[in-house]
Amino acid sequence: MFLNTLHLWQFRNYCDQWVEFTAPKTIVLGENAQGKSNLLESVELLATLRSHRAMRDRELVLEGTEEGRAAARLERAIGAMDLGMVMRRSGRRTLVANGQTLKRQVDFLGLMSAVEFSSLDLDLVRGGPGYRRHWIDTLLVQLEPMYHHLLQQYNTVLRQRNALLKRHAKSDSSCLNSTELAIWDAQLATVGTRVIRRRARAIARLAPLASTWHSNISDHRETLILRYAPSVPMDADDPEQIQQTFLERIKQRAIAEQAQGTTLVGPHRDEIDFIINDTPARQFGSQGQQRTLVLALKLAELKLIEAVIGEPPLLLLDDVLAELDLNRQNKLLDTIQDRFQTLITTTHLGSFDAQWLKSSQILTVKAGEIIENEP
Structure with a gap:
């Protein structure tokens, strides 16, 4: 797929900005806090409906305005697509595809695919489990x-089950509505089992790709293992068995849940373990090892998405070259070549060789305005 144009209106620090992409590789150049990351964030939003930098849409809208918009024209193997998203401070979104307003978010997802890699992704290794679940x-x-x-x-x-447990924990009564709780238990186990199975399958497909990349980047000195550690153990991909184990775990934690007023069992408590040479990367991995690990994960994501959707996704690299040593930079840049359309932000051009610069479109960002450098 190829991103042809991007239009940002009252998005972050952009008032009204059109961008046309004319090369497989686009270098977005500028000082810090000028809007480079905001540009990539808009593409990430159109691909995933999520931002790794903002929890609420009000953060995405230009200060002093009530709504913002991001729109793109995309070329895919199945034809051209026009995508748009309106974000409001109230939190209500409008999604448009090929001129049609969509009622369901799920109908928008999958139209554009992108892998985003930023310096914040190091939290995948050193941060808490929430980062890895979000990833x-x-x-x-x-x-x-x-x-x-x-x-x-x-x-x-x-949320509904937690609300019931919280009401009980705050009340003076020792009685909990067991009938209502049993209803939420059953629903949590049913839907939670579906989440667990899909996460397990994704990790199983991603793990060998990431392991291969990690081995190559480390010159075969290190072995990476990705291991899914759900809070509900699963011996096999059997939904009935997982669901039954889920309900048994809920019973085992019932007293603790009622005392704490929160749900202690389920996918929201899952973990993903990264192990390098039999050592947990989060606890003992050096900064170099952690960077190699995250780079391997991102390259594995690219390959897996390409295999599933049948064409290469977009690659968004937000100020990551400064985080990588020369060897890792070269591995990343060599992998990209012209296979993946890449948007890469940087504060200087020193990390790129002459051939890369010659074959790249270079945009300069200053205070929310973008100009294209002369070739």
Whole structure:
């Protein structure tokens, strides 16, 4: 796929900006806090409906305005597509594809695919489990758009069950409505099992790709293992067995849940382990090892999405070259070549050789305005 144009209107620090992409590789040049990351963030939003930099849409809208918009024209093997998203401070979104307003978010997902890699992704290794769950969920949404709806279902059930437990924990009564709780238990186990199975399958497909990349980048000195560690153990991909184990775990934690007023079992408690040469990367991995690991994960994402959708996704590299040593930079740049349309932000051009610069479109960003450098 190829991103032809991007239009940002009242998005972050952009008032009204059109961008035309004319080469497989686009270098977005500028000082910090000028809008480079905002440009890539808009593409990430159109691909995944998520931002790794913002929790609420009000953060995405230009200060002093009530709504913003990001729109793109995309060339795919199946034909051209026009995509648009309106974000409002109120939180209500409007999604448009080929001139049609979509009623369901799931109908928008999968139209554009992108892999984003930023310096913040090092938190995948050194951060808490929430970072890793968010990472695998974002990938799954692109591989299987209906997963977005499934995750919404699970989070809705989880909120309702937590609300019941919290009311009980705060009340003086020792009685908990066991009938109502049993209803939420059953729904949590049913929907949670679907989430667990999909996460497990995604990790199983991603793991060998990431392991191969990691071995290549480390010159075969290190072995990477990705291991899914769900809070509900699964011996096999058997939904009935997983669901039964889920319900048994809920019973085992019942007293603790009622005391704490929160759900302690389910996909929201899952972990993904990264192990390098039999050592947990989060606890003992050096910064170099952690960077190699994240780079391997991102390259594996590219390959997996390409295999599933049948064409290369977009690659968004947000100020990552400064985080990588020369060897890792070369591995990344050599892999990209012209196979993946790449948008890469940087504060200087020193990391690129003459051939890269010659074959790249160079855009300069200053205070939310973009100009194209003369060749």
